[in-house]
Amino acid sequence: MPRIQLDYSIYLVTGRELLPPGKDYYESLEESLQGGVTLVQVREKNADTGEFIEVARRTKQICDKYNVPVLINDRIDVHLAVGTAGIHIGQTDCPLPLARQLIGPDAIIGLSVRNLNECKRAIEQKADYIGIGTVWRTESKDTKGRKCLGPDGTGEILDLLHDTGVQAVAIGGIHLPNLPQLLHGSISPKYSNSLDGIAIISDIVSSKNPRESASNLREIVDSFKRARKSLNQYQVKGGVFDSPFVIEHRNKNEFTNDYLIKRVEDLMNVLKDETPLINQLTNKVVMNDSANVTLAVGASPIMSTNPRDVYDLSPAIGACLINFGTIDDKEGMQVAGRQANVNKKPLIFDPVAVGATSFRRETAQELLAHWQPTVIKGNAAEIGAMAESSEVASRGVDAAGSGFKDPGSIVKQLAKKRAAIIVLTGPEDYISDGNLVIKLSNGSHYLEKITGSGCQAGTLIACFSAASKIDYLNKNNEELFENKSQLVQGDMLLGAIAGILVYTVASEIAAERSDVKGPGTFRSALIDELYNLTPETISQRAKIEIRY
Numbered sequence: 001m002p003r004i005q006l007d008y009s010i011y012l013v014t015g016r017e018l019l020p021p022g023k024d025y026y027e028s029l030e031e032s033l034q035g036g037v038t039l040v041q042v043r044e045k046n047a048d049t050g051e052f053i054e055v056a057r058r059t060k061q062i063c064d065k066y067n068v069p070v071l072i073n074d075r076i077d078v079h080l081a082v083g084t085a086g087i088h089i090g091q092t093d094c095p096l097p098l099a100r101q102l103i104g105p106d107a108i109i110g111l112s113v114r115n116l117n118e119c120k121r122a123i124e125q126k127a128d129y130i131g132i133g134t135v136w137r138t139e140s141k142d143t144k145g146r147k148c149l150g151p152d153g154t155g156e157i158l159d160l161l162h163d164t165g166v167q168a169v170a171i172g173g174i175h176l177p178n179l180p181q182l183l184h185g186s187i188s189p190k191y192s193n194s195l196d197g198i199a200i201i202s203d204i205v206s207s208k209n210p211r212e213s214a215s216n217l218r219e220i221v222d223s224f225k226r227a228r229k230s231l232n233q234y235q236v237k238g239g240v241f242d243s244p245f246v247i248e249h250r251n252k253n254e255f256t257n258d259y260l261i262k263r264v265e266d267l268m269n270v271l272k273d274e275t276p277l278i279n280q281l282t283n284k285v286v287m288n289d290s291a292n293v294t295l296a297v298g299a300s301p302i303m304s305t306n307p308r309d310v311y312d313l314s315p316a317i318g319a320c321l322i323n324f325g326t327i328d329d330k331e332g333m334q335v336a337g338r339q340a341n342v343n344k345k346p347l348i349f350d351p352v353a354v355g356a357t358s359f360r361r362e363t364a365q366e367l368l369a370h371w372q373p374t375v376i377k378g379n380a381a382e383i384g385a386m387a388e389s390s391e392v393a394s395r396g397v398d399a400a401g402s403g404f405k406d407p408g409s410i411v412k413q414l415a416k417k418r419a420a421i422i423v424l425t426g427p428e429d430y431i432s433d434g435n436l437v438i439k440l441s442n443g444s445h446y447l448e449k450i451t452g453s454g455c456q457a458g459t460l461i462a463c464f465s466a467a468s469k470i471d472y473l474n475k476n477n478e479e480l481f482e483n484k485s486q487l488v489q490g491d492m493l494l495g496a497i498a499g500i501l502v503y504t505v506a507s508e509i510a511a512e513r514s515d516v517k518g519p520g521t522f523r524s525a526l527i528d529e530l531y532n533l534t535p536e537t538i539s540q541r542a543k544i545e546i547r548y
């Protein structure tokens, strides 16, 4: 008989010592089940055997009312005494093959996994599921000396589970604000596997209102799973598509150049009407020009980097740009990005010269463990480094060589790996959400002759991503909270396309002006042409190619 299938979505691990003062354990448990907990593990670190059995027995009685299975932490004897669905064991507990012999073929066995080797062994030993941790620091267990895996490390482990049938939850430091970042950021780089659920102690147990806490977490996990399912449907059927970043359900036949141009025009008007604030943590070399291009398209720049300030500003901004050209404000970047995720703001990451030094590579990894970007923009060297491709070597901030043999597939694969929109800039620009690749062929050779043109493109992507979110909210007010797992509402692919198109078309017009004699005059003319650009000009000049 096959073992029962468990729903790992919201996996409550109990912790009586973490209850708020005065809250009864059984009352808290029942409320959390009403909020949507799908699986419970009884974890008793201080109880003696008799007490553990009694707690497990009463826990199972309550869970049975809600048809929620119970597992026992570590103790095979308690599992056998109470007749629960199975056990969860750690690396130093009873070895899995022995545990299987003792509890029989039908019981569930989950195993804690901290790295790739432990995961391989869990697969060999036929664990039913693995608990991947610790994702982030936690006060609920002593994890001193252990490396936090972050969403990235979790995703690498998920890749190994491809086609194995082994399920996976993540554990450690998971709370409502960082949950969307974990779910999106842990989508595995090679096979796009995602978590089956999350294991939680304190976010539920320490809550005064465990029903609400569980229900909030459940809503995010459910909507993430729905979005993943519709993405898979698109890949299978090749018809209507809906990536995790795109709320608009588009039909392939309607997604044409004319449609894109019309939507870019809409966003140009939104920016002028709504003047969103764009916070830019950017490098010293380009700060002034970036602020000016922001103003030229109708948005409003702010260049705040102080951690307290970016925290307070976050709810009020339209989008956040993190450009780590001079990496002076790492703490500010960590806080700004994290708060952008929490407040569901578009977060644009420009990893300037990321492949040039190990410091830059490590900083990028560290930042990406703190937050999930909506868009990653770079030149060939930067995108190559992010994709861990050796095809294009990195030389300072410039892309060496002519780029990739197949740029479309590089951006598409990286978009899947990073669960973000990827923008590759160069003589032609390539943009992908992991499903589609858009090639844009506007621009001027002068862009290579002024400093910070790539940085300005990142700024404009941030402006138009903010416009895309505003546009979405203006049109779908009642559906504001339709998909709580969404990192940001609005069509972020469109925001990226609009930013690049507006910038490159304006650069063409600037370069054609008779008063432009070289890079110096081009630089000023570019800001003027961004300011004067009309939707009609975009429509006349845009060179767009859509590839599936």
Ligand SMILES: Cc1ncc(COP(=O)(O)OP(=O)(O)O)c(N)n1
Pocket (backbone or CB within 6 Å): 011, 013, 041, 043, 073, 074, 088, 089, 090, 091, 093, 110, 111, 112, 113, 130, 131, 132, 133, 141, 169, 171, 199
């Ligand atoms: C779902 C889940 N994952 C990991 C753990 C940790 O188990 P273990 O390593 O055995 O540590 P203790 O829980 O015994 O402290 C877990 N309990 N549940």
Ligand SMILES: Cc1nc(C(=O)O)sc1CCOP(=O)(O)O
Pocket (backbone or CB within 6 Å): 013, 112, 131, 132, 133, 134, 135, 137, 138, 139, 140, 141, 143, 171, 172, 173, 174, 199, 200, 201, 202, 203
């Ligand atoms: C029990 C446990 N195991 C972990 C691991 O990494 O194996 S982390 C952890 C504690 C999880 O508690 P919270 O949800 O409060 O962070």
